[in-house]
Amino acid sequence: MLDFAIFSFLVGTVFGRRFTVIVLLPLILGLALVTVVLNTHLAPSEGGKRFAAGAIALQLGYLAGSIANGWHSRRRTKDEGRWDDRSAD
Structure with missing residues (x-):
C-alpha cells in the first residue's frame, strides 16, 4: 500500500506543477x-484502503506541486528584480 x-x-506532484485543479x-x-x-x-476492503x-x-502531491510551482515562480520573479520599483542608478 505504501x-x-x-x-x-x-504523480500528483508532477500534475500539480503543470495543471489546474480540474485535473484532479x-x-x-x-x-x-x-x-x-x-x-x-x-479483498474489497483492502482495495478500498489502497484507493483511499x-x-x-x-x-497531497498535487498540493505540494502547486506550492513548489508558486514558490519557484515567485523566486524567479524576485531574482529578476521585478519586485523592486526602484530604478537602477
Missing part, C-alpha cells in the same frame, strides 16, 4: 480504475 501511495504522491477529477477516476485492475486478488491512501496521497 508503494502505491508514494507513486500517487509523485480525471486523476482520481483513473486511480480508481488502476486500483480495480491491480488489486483483483485482494492513493487518493489522499495524490491530492
